[in-house]
Amino acid sequence: MTRPVTVGMNNTVGSVGAAWWGAHEASLRDAPLWLVSAWEWQPYSRASLGSNEMAEQWSRRVPVETAAEIHRSYPQLDIRTQRLTGPPPEMLRRAASESQLLAIGVGGLGGRTGFLGGSVASATVSVTERPVVLVGSGRRAVERGEQTPGNDNPGPVxxxxxxxxxxxxxxxxxxxxxxxxxxxxxxxxxxxxxxxxxxxxxxxxxxxxxxxxxxxxxxxxxxxxxxxxxxxxxxxxxxxxxxxxxxxxxxxxxxxxxxxxxxxxxxxxxxxxxxxxxxxxxx
CATH class of the missing domain: 3.40.50.12370 (Rossmann fold)
Structure with missing residues (x-):
């Protein structure tokens, strides 16, 4: 079986964009696309009970909805979603071990366009034994010869x-x-x-x-x-x-x-x- 292109999805602005990037990469490699969300309950953080529940619901809902949207533009792709519970860097490392590469969506640092805006991205890069691709938000250009996703979809390719x-x-x-x-x-x-x-x-x-x-x-x-x-x-x-x-x-x-x-x-x-x-x- 061809190893998949895996995308780690979380509640950052670049997460859905990374999924679209991963879809294009999977189509280039003739590989399956896996959308993985990693969620961990934070009982001792400053987050409220409501925000913890919202994050948990997001981890269930958004990858499935994103997979459905991507399938409309890439009907030939084998797209799967999986929700993991545990520390995100470790969960993403495990998912990446079975993949060709792992893509993660990240936002900027303040007014800059760079990466490593969160601890999950930097920790995942440092512990993962497969290539990790960090995809920023807001890019809409497409590769030559490929169909452009709809205007409502952030296709950062x-x-x-x-x-x-x-x-x-x-x-x-x-x-x-x-x-x-x-x-x-x-x-x-x-x-x-x-x-x-x-x-x-x-x-x-x-x-x-x-x-x-x-x-x-x-x-x-x-x-x-x-x-x-x-x-x-x-x-x-x-x-x-x-x-x-x-x-x-x-x-x-x-x-x-x-x-x-x-x-x-x-x-x-x-x-x-x-x-x-x-x-x-x-x-």
Whole structure:
């Protein structure tokens, strides 16, 4: 059975948008779409009894309603919903373990368009062993050749290149594979951004050597290379303005269960980037 694309839904503004993004991704991958809600009772929080009950009802109702709306635009998709009870990061981690990727909808930070607006998103990224895609709210562009969802549906799927950050000293092979595959599925260009700390000719040779296996595996993907000149976080975030997807690697030293640190560069990009961002752990 083909592993599904899973979307973790909660009561954030980006949650329904992430479901639409996941629907498009599932259609590209010819995969099922799972909409999962994770709810945990908070008896000792400041939330009132009424707000706890509203959140519980939301976790039951909205994924089912969203699945019905998506099915009208993507009738070929196998769409399933599941409600889990327990700590959301752990529940989402378990759901992701059976999936190709996990998408989460997130809002901005104040007036900015970046991610990690809540503890669930950051905790989930740090403990999940599958790629996690963080999808912001408010984007309505669609991929080339695809039917646009109705005007009432927030379809945050952008036309544009796929962008990937590469550390030439410690390249993340899983992130590169994810980025090349994403570009191939979209018939999109892949923009490779890397830091430059050596003579240009040496960096260029290192990059070519690093990417050689993927050039052979994905001959259909056009690649554009760009040096960040010592500012990779800013360059990656700026490149995301017109991108379909930005792909970041999560190093093994940052990826331990129970540790929420995701690395300074990733943290900076996630706070600035407006495109969907995939964080891919190194195995």
């Amino acid at each position: 952008a036309v544009g290149p796929v962008v990937v950050g590469v550390d030439l000293g410690r390249p993340n092979e899983e992130a590169l594979t994810f980025a090349f595959e994403a570009a191939s599925l979209r018939s999109a260009r892949l923009d490779v951004i890397h830091g430059r700390h050596r003579p240009p000719a040496r960096d260029e040779q290192m990059l070519q050597n690093t990417l050689a296996p993927w050039f052979e595996r994905y001959p259909d993907v056009a690649v554009r290379e760009h040096s960040a000149n010592g500012r990779p976080a800013r360059e990656l975030a700026d490149a995301g303005t017109g991108a379909a997807l930005v792909v970041l690697g999560l190093g093994a030293r940052h990826h331990r269960r129970g540790v929420t640190r995701i690395g300074h560069l990733n943290h900076a990009v996630l706070h600035r980037c407006s495109a969907p961002v995939a964080v891919v752990p190194q195995r």
